[in-house]
Amino acid sequence: MPFKLFLFLLLAPVLIHSLDPVLNEDVLGLIVFKAGLEDPEGKLISWNEDDESPCNWLGVKCDPRTNRVSELVLNSFSLSGHIDKGLLKLQFLQILSLSRNNLTGTINPDIARIGSLRAVDLSENNLYGSIPDDWCFSLTAVNLSSNQLSGKLPSEIWNLRGLQSLDLSDNLLYGEIPQGIENLYGLRVIRLGKNRFSGKLPGDIGGCLHLKLVDFSENFFSGWLPESMQRLSSCSSLSLGGNSFSGEAPDWIGELRNLEELDLSANNFSGQIPHSIGKLQLLLKLNLSMNEFAGNLPESMANCINLLTVDVSHNLLVGGIPSWIFKQAVRSASFFGNQLSEGEDPWLTSTTGAASPGGLQVLDLSANALSGELPSDIGNLGGLQVLNMSRNHLSGSIPKSIGELKVVDILDFSDNRLNGSIPSEIGGAISLKELRLQKNFLTGKIPTKIEKCSSLTSLILSHNNLSGPIPAVIANLTNLQYVDLSLNSLSGSLPKELTNLSHLLCFNVSNNHLHGELPVGGFFNTIPPLSVSGNPSLCGSVVNRTCPAVHPKPIVLNPNSSDSGGYNSRSHGHKKILLSISTLIAIGAAAFIAFGVIAVTVLNIRVRSSMSPSAAPLALSGGEDFSCSPTADPNYGKLVMFSGDADFEAGAQALLNKDSELGRGGFGVVYRTVLRDGRSIAIKKLTVSSLIKSQEDFEKEVKNLGKIRHHNLVALEGYYWTPSLQLLIYEYISNGSLYKRLHDAPARRCLTWRQRFNVILGMAKGLSHLHQMDIIHYNLKSTNILIDGSCEPKVSDFGLARLLPMLDRCILSSKIQSALGYMAPEFACQTVKITEKCDVYGFGILVLEVVTGKRPVEYMEDDVVVLCDMVRGALEEGKVEECVDERLGSIFPAEEAIPVIKLGLVCASQVPSNRPDMSEVVNILELIQCPSEGQDE
CATH class of the missing domain: 3.30.200.20 (Phosphorylase Kinase; domain 1)
Incomplete structure (x- = not known):
């Protein structure tokens, strides 16, 4: 601390009597507050203790009538340290906003009682401890979101009768919400999402008649929705996703006529989707995914004329695809993981031609029971950017109108029964980035017009009956990262130009009829042997098969030649001498090597003799x-x-x-x-x-x-x-790897449930520690989890990616191909930053492996079973308990096993932002852990 500032603070009690007391209170308070901070960017350099007034300081605003500090706004100043009690001197402060900094420590309860405060925003810091239970009654807005606050919500907060906005989201708060919220008659916004609250929602919440935004998402709430909520007629956004609410969705939901956003996802709702939803004509976003809704989508939803996004994935819905999806303003529709089928009329029929001007941009109908053929006029959905029809029972050929989808990024027709050839018109889809047609019955050649899809990053055509050569024009698709042409009947040689594909992460042509030499250079220098296996006529160092030598025609020295360099057989009696170029080279090389060996030996003897002992x-x-x-x-x-x-x-x-x-x-x-x-x-x-x-x-x-x-x-x-x-x-580490304990150990050495839970928790703690030190593992798998003598897990092989060149991502990917099944999907996208969330994905797969005792990917005689998909399917069918390792029998606590499985699935989400941080995972596991956690079964 500068001596001048130290002297100022030391003499402040004396100076306060000799100078203007009004000005000194504010200056002194702010200087003391600044002394407790670190200001790496020098944002507070204008704060000078010699100034008579702080009103011109950056971030400070004064009331022109009183010349006292009324607002302190230091958002995004990169400040660290703690909130000093010097702020108590600012007795006329009305707005305190310190959001998006790195402040630590607890919230001083005295600050909450500054007499004139109206708004407090301490969001996006690292504050911890409990929420003060005594606040200034003049407060209208409190934002403490995105910190590490813990403890229960104090009931005294409901005494702030003037409060209009309360945001405590993204903290570690727990327990039940106390009654009394109806006292906040003027409350308009309440955000309590991303905490650990449990129990039922407060039954008196309907008393807050002016509520416009309600967010209780991602907690542990359960039970039914309180009927008083139907009185929230002003509510425009209701987010209850990621809890454990059960029963049928209430029919009164349709009475909330001002709703624009409704999120009931990831709960345990069952029964029919309420027909009353059709009354919500202002509705823009609807998310009912990951529940147990059954029956048909209500036709009344055709009245939701402003609906932009609808997500009903992961339910038990049946029937056909509603026609209103194609006629209204809907931009994104996801029906993934239901039981939708053809119904009485052919799905999609001619409604595509009647699509709204903007039209659908995202349509996901994957993992349903759709049958029949793809509509010939599918090209009418010209605004589509993503079309996913995978994992259905579709047959027939791919329509030629597919080339009319000029802006489509992703086309996924995989895992169906499509036949015929890939239409050359596919080249018309010029914006295409991912083409997935694997696991069908496609025949014919790979069309050369695929070259026009210059943005293509993924070309997945495996498990078909494609024939002919691999087109050389594929080498012109310079953005390619993932190519899988395996399990087809392709023939010919691999084009040498493929080495120009500098972004390749995977190139799989196994189990075809390819021949000739493998390309040399680029990705193909480190291509995994499995990626080219099953092609007996391929040769090269990768497959450990020498290519046949192509010998040039030998040079014959004619004995009858008049050249002075020749030999005359008649005069010398010598036989003909035939020497080839390769023979001459071999002789020269042998002489050179012999000379080199002698030279190196002599040098080594000299060097070794000169070394000290x-x-x-x-x-x-x-x-x-x-x-x-x-x-x-x-x-x-x-x-x-x-x-x-x-x-x-x-x-x-x-x-x-x-x-x-x-x-x-x-x-x-x-x-x-x-x-x-x-x-x-x-x-x-x-x-x-x-x-x-x-x-x-x-x-x-x-x-x-x-x-x-x-x-x-x-x-x-x-x-x-x-x-x-x-x-x-x-x-x-003495007891080998987790892989061996799960898959190679005899039944009598099978890990108990308690041991498995402790392994999962230990892995989470180790990984969380790595992430706190900014280390990404990159290569999580059960062979890299070691078990010590106490059956404690130890994560190994962490940080090794740091030893490789920072930009050599292709090399890194090739080195972890053995982690197939654990790798996060963003590894397939060169433009997506690899973060700790990749490790979280691998951890999620590990959790499922530990609980089920099955490998992430298991190759059966006629099928490939992906563990994550299998468990997710069992969860949708209400049979998740059947996924627990059968070697455990019935000796496991379902109240632990089921939440652990769900946590594993959440960690293995396809979307990185949906995965929790590992520190959150540790906290969740500790909450899941039963009271008898120290006892073995």
Whole structure:
């Protein structure tokens, strides 16, 4: 703190009597408040303790009549620190807004009682503790959202009779909502979403007759909706999604005539969708997804003439597709995961031709029971950007009018019974980014006009009967990231031009009839062998099959030639000499290699003889050298232990012994060895040497990883470096991987439910700790979860992606192909930023794997079972308990198992923003945990 400021604060009680007391109160209060803050951007530099008035300071506004501070607005100033009680000096303050900063600490209850306050906004900070239970009665708006506030909602808050807006969303508040909300007669906005509130909604909420926005979403509310809510006739937005409300949706919902947004998603509502919804003529957005609604969509919804978005996915709806979807203002309609079928009239019929001027932009009819053929006039839906018809029973051919969808981004007709060829008119869909036609009965060739779809990033045509060659024009689709042409009857060779596809993350042509040499360069240098398997005539290093040599015609030296360089057989009696170019090259190469070996040997003898004894290298099996001295010549290796020494019992030769191999992964091979003190360690030999950063960057990253310590993370204890060999030294975990305990262990060693729950919770805690340190794992899978002697999980292989070049995403993806089933869908999109939410997706799949005992993807004789889809389907059918590992029998608490499964599905959401943070996951698991959590079954 500057001496001048320190002196000012020290003498403030004396100066307060000698200067203008009115001005000093505000200046002193703000300077004291500033002293408790860090201001990295210098936003508060204008705040000078020598000023007689703060009215010209940035963020400060005064009442012109009294010249006292009336508003303090410091939003998005990047401030950190705590809210000092110096603000108590601002007795005429009416508006306090400190949102979108990094403020910490608790909310001083005295600040809530500043006599003239009308609005308080402390949102989007890191405040914790409980909500003050005593507030200034003049308050009209309180916003404490997006913090870490906990505890129960104090009932005293309902005494703020003038309150018009209350936002406590996105915190850690819990318990039931106390009665008394009807006292807030003038309340217009209440947001309590994204907390942990439970119990029933307050029955007196209908007394808040002026409520316009109600958000209780993403909590643990249950029971029925209180009937008093039907009195909220002014309400325009009602969000109750992500709770456990049950029973039938009340018919009185149609009496809320001003509703523009209605969200009842992700609850346990059942029965018919109320016909009264048709009365909501102002309705813009309707979300009834992830419930148990049955029957038909009510025809009365044709009266919702302003409806823009409707989502009824994941229900039990039957019947046909309502015609009003195509005639009104609807822009997005999702019917995914229901039981819609053809009905009496052909689905979609000619209504497409009567579509509204703007027309549908998103139509998702996937995972239903639709049959029949695709309508020939589907091109009339010219505004479509996404059309998903996958996982139905559609037959017939793809209509040629598909090329009239000029703005479509995604076309998904996969997993149907479509036949015929892919129409060449597909080239008319010039904006197409994803084309998914896998698992059909398509025949013919891949049309060359696909070249016109220049924005294409995903081309998935696997599991069909396509034939002919792979068109070379595919190499012109430079945005391609994912190509899957596997399980077809394609023939010919792979075009060499494919190496120009610089954004490729996956290229699968397995199980076809391709032949010839694999392309060399780019993605194809690291293509996984499984991606080209099942093509016996392919050759190249990837498939470990040498291509037939093409020998040039030999050069014949004519013995009858008059050339002075020739040989005359008659005069010398020699036989003809036939020498080919390849023979000459081989002879020259052999001579050159022999000379090189001799030269290198001589140099090595000289270098080794000049080395001091302290730097004498120890031989590693495999031919590498290293020194136990960190100061040794780096050409001979550098071994560093973060604590203690690496004194190996069997010498260095045992480090990489094949007999001590523990396993292999995408980044390397792991061996076990023993130190002289009897302690076992694990050594990972990295197999990405050619991709590793420089020694300086490598050591920096590894040392940072070595500082990470957590009960549920495998500790990194040291490393070894040479330019061609890198080793990572880890603590040894005795009980092997989670994969082995789930899938390879005998039934008698089957993990109990309590052990499984503890494994899930431990994984969540370890992963949460990594995310707090800004580390993304990238490669979550059950083989990377190790189990110690106490059956505690430890996450391994974290942070290894940091050792690779930052921009080499293609390389990274190829290294984690073994994580198929765990990889988040955004890995398929080059433009989407990879975040911690990718790990959350992998964790969600792991949760389902632990609970069910099944692998993420299981290949049956005639089918492929995707675990996430199977569990989600069981949940929709009300049979989710049947997904629990049958080896557990009935010995598991359903009240734990079912919420854990639902949490796994939420974590594995296709949309990253729908996945919770890992810290939230830990909190949810601890809430799910039964009181008997310490006991085993």
